[in-house]
Amino acid sequence: xxxxxxxxxxxxxxxxxxxxxxxxxxxxxxxxxxxxxxxxxxxxxxxxxxxxxxxxxxxxxxxxxxxxxxxxxxxxxxxxxxxxxxxxxxxxxxxxxxxxxxxxxxxxxxxxxxxxxxxxxxxxxxxxxxxxxxxxxxxxxxxxxxxxxxxxxxxxxxxxxxxxxxxxxxxxxxxxxxxxxxxxxxxxxxxxxxxxxxxxxxxxxxxxxxxxxxxxxxxxxxxxxxxxxxxxxxxxxxxxxxxxxxxxxxxxxxxxxxxxxxxxxxxxxxxxxxxxxxxxxxxxxxxxxxxxxxxxxxxxxxxxxxxxxxxxxxxxxxxxxxxxxxxxxxxxxxxxxxxxxxxxxxxxxxxxxx
Amino acid sequence: xxxxxxxxxxxxxxxxxxxxxxxxxxxxxxxxxxxxxxxxxxxxxxxxxxxxxxxxxxxxxxxxxxxxxxxxxxxxxxxxxxxxxxxxxxxxxxxxxxxxxxxxxxxxxxxxxxxxxxxxxxxxxxxxxxxxxxxxxxxxxxxxxxxxxxxxxxxxxxxxxxxxxxxxxxxxxxxxxxxxxxxxxxxxxxxxxxxxxxxxxxxxxxxxxxxxxxxxxxxxxxxxxxxxxxxxxxxxxxxxxxxxxxxxxxxxxxxxxxxxxxxxxxxxxxxxxxxxxxxxxxxxxxxxxxxxxxxxxxxxxxxxxx
Numbered sequence: 001x002x003x004x005x006x007x008x009x010x011x012x013x014x015x016x017x018x019x020x021x022x023x024x025x026x027x028x029x030x031x032x033x034x035x036x037x038x039x040x041x042x043x044x045x046x047x048x049x050x051x052x053x054x055x056x057x058x059x060x061x062x063x064x065x066x067x068x069x070x071x072x073x074x075x076x077x078x079x080x081x082x083x084x085x086x087x088x089x090x091x092x093x094x095x096x097x098x099x100x101x102x103x104x105x106x107x108x109x110x111x112x113x114x115x116x117x118x119x120x121x122x123x124x125x126x127x128x129x130x131x132x133x134x135x136x137x138x139x140x141x142x143x144x145x146x147x148x149x150x151x152x153x154x155x156x157x158x159x160x161x162x163x164x165x166x167x168x169x170x171x172x173x174x175x176x177x178x179x180x181x182x183x184x185x186x187x188x189x190x191x192x193x194x195x196x197x198x199x200x201x202x203x204x205x206x207x208x209x210x211x212x213x214x215x216x217x218x219x220x221x222x223x224x225x226x227x228x229x230x231x232x233x234x235x236x237x238x239x240x241x242x243x244x245x246x247x248x249x250x251x252x253x254x255x256x257x258x259x260x261x262x263x264x265x266x267x268x269x270x271x272x273x274x275x276x277x278x279x280x281x282x283x284x285x286x287x288x289x290x291x292x293x294x295x296x297x298x299x300x301x302x303x304x305x306x307x308x309x310x311x312x313x314x315x316x317x318x319x320x321x322x323x324x325x326x327x328x329x330x331x332x333x334x335x336x337x338x339x340x341x342x343x344x345x346x347x348x349x350x351x352x353x354x
Numbered sequence: 355x356x357x358x359x360x361x362x363x364x365x366x367x368x369x370x371x372x373x374x375x376x377x378x379x380x381x382x383x384x385x386x387x388x389x390x391x392x393x394x395x396x397x398x399x400x401x402x403x404x405x406x407x408x409x410x411x412x413x414x415x416x417x418x419x420x421x422x423x424x425x426x427x428x429x430x431x432x433x434x435x436x437x438x439x440x441x442x443x444x445x446x447x448x449x450x451x452x453x454x455x456x457x458x459x460x461x462x463x464x465x466x467x468x469x470x471x472x473x474x475x476x477x478x479x480x481x482x483x484x485x486x487x488x489x490x491x492x493x494x495x496x497x498x499x500x501x502x503x504x505x506x507x508x509x510x511x512x513x514x515x516x517x518x519x520x521x522x523x524x525x526x527x528x529x530x531x532x533x534x535x536x537x538x539x540x541x542x543x544x545x546x547x548x549x550x551x552x553x554x555x556x557x558x559x560x561x562x563x564x565x566x567x568x569x570x571x572x573x574x575x576x577x578x579x580x581x582x583x584x585x586x587x588x589x590x591x592x593x594x595x596x597x598x599x600x601x602x603x604x605x606x607x608x609x610x611x612x613x614x615x616x617x618x619x620x621x622x623x624x625x626x627x628x629x630x631x632x633x634x635x636x637x638x639x640x641x642x643x644x645x646x647x648x649x650x651x652x653x654x655x656x657x658x659x660x
Contacts, residue, residue: 052549071556079553085546089568089658098564099554130658150554 002153036207078147256311273342410633446532468530513605539573
């Protein structure tokens with residue numbers, strides 16, 4: 001059982017406010033991902049939960065117990081660090097046994113837990129190796145194993161894949177997902193990579209400059225982003241935002257034609273959000289859509305992305321079939337699939353519903 | 355036939371290497387080699403007499419009174435080494451840890467701890483001679499002032515306390531050096547490793563003994579080896595504070611003083627003997643070289659790559 005409750009958490013470093021009041025509830029066995037650009041405060045928040053840095057203001061409860069002043073080692077929380085932080089002078093077995101012994105477990109129990117973790121993480125053959133004799137992926141597994149043997153209520157993972165090469169990254173990502181299924185603990189995972197967030201999370205917490213922008217399932221964030229920040233952060237290539245003016249049931253771009261997108265919010269000026277799969281490109285110019293000029297085309301095998309510049313200078317990305325390639329400088333017309341566009345306030349970027 | 359023509363680059367290298375090499379040969383290699391040679395001859399003042407083989411070595415090691423003097427000086431060096439190991443290196447490690455953990459005032463103390471190291475040994479020696487003065491020394495006056503007058507005593511004037519007092523002066527003087535080396539070693543430990551330990555224990559003792567100490571092993575190797583060499587070459591402080599005879603009653607006599615006295619003589623002992631002195635110097639040199647070699651290889655073995 002592990003429920004975490006963060007209430008008005010603030011963090012100040014000397015005179016700089018890093019977190020401006022974080023409220024968040026995390027349920028038992030949830031896989032939560034903190035995602036955001038670097039410097040948004042996600043790692044800081046993780047360190048506050050771990051107890052490595054003191055909380056400046058607000059309360060942190062773990063299973064209804066206030067944890068603000070509890071030492072990191074007594075919180076029942078284990079952490080996997082970005083650099084793995086294995087003890088370089090101990091072999092793999094000792095690295096895993098160190099924390100378990102300090103918990104006061106019996107020798108047999110320590111041995112059993114290490115054997116279990118080693119089997120689960122395929123470390124059996126490596127137990128006598130020193131960290132410097134291991135590959136990046138193996139070190140990563142040892143770091144996870146070290147957290148595992150302590151049987152914590154909560155696992156914290158701080159950008160655990162960022163030091164691995166791309167091929168290994170997706171393998172380890174799968175393993176972490178499987179691990180969460182097998183052991184069923186609460187996991188909090190920090191990353192700046194929205195793909196990791198989308199693939200792993202039950203619940204994503206999108207952060208930006210010390211604030212939570214939105215909390216929700218990957219599907220909620222993708223389909224109903226709360227504001228332009230979340231809309232452009234989640235999804236790749238990113239959502240295009242176009243400043244448009246409403247004219248009846250059509251939306252017009254300055255000097256660039258207009259387009260019908262289905263039901264519209266009752267507001268004159270707004271931002272139109274278009275994901276690559278929401279738009280269609282037509283060769284040549286006609287009055288049914290927005291005028292654009294192709295900049296370049298990315299061919300990806302199973303599909304292709306075309307980047308085109310609208311009349312007001314906005315760069316728009318569109319997904320097309322690989323058979324439907326466009327040449328640079330080609331003139332195209334952009335239309336929008338009815339009901340697939342997003343609308344945001346032109347003033348504060350909040351989501352608007354039709 | 356291979357060409358041995360000097361190119362411009364070769365000339366440059368030769369021109370740069372020869373002067374320092376000549377300097378080292380003349381002022382370091384030659385004296386050591388000649389000391390080895392002197393030790394095998396009988397001497398009368400500066401006049402070299404017959405080749406006597408190992409006679410000089412035999413005399414300083416087995417013939418009285420040289421035998422007792424050698425043993426006494428060596429014993430004092432051993433005491434100095436172990437005392438400084440605790441007072442200088444032990445304290446240095448603790449100070450380094452406190453500075454590293456950024457305890458309040460760390461910025462000030464980082465400088466304060468290292469400041470005595472840059473003082474001249476002569477200054478430190480005279481300063482502590484004044485501190486230990488039986489009547490107006492700050493040590494005795496302080497003891498009397500806080501009601502511990504019964505502890506006040508002639509620190510440098512009695513054989514029971516003289517060596518210890520000089521050792522304390524030495525530790526005060528040089529404690530900044532091991533502190534600095536240990537601190538540099540600790541600062542190389544990655545922050546995430548310390549965070550990882552903090553996730554597993556809050557005990558400073560465990561952190562120090564199980565993580566920090568093993569990880570500063572390279573610093574320990576440097577500091578231990580240098581202390582060993584320093585302790586068995588110790589000369590300046592006992593010379594200034596205890597005198598050339600290691601007074602009172604040889605209680606502050608160390609191998610450095612004893613060698614100097616034997617080779618060059620002094621007012622009370624009169625006779626100077628290059629042969630015996632050189633034999634002592636050679637013995638000290640060999641002893642330090644062997645033990646320092648063993649210490650270094652032993653300690654190297656427990657160093658790990660961070």
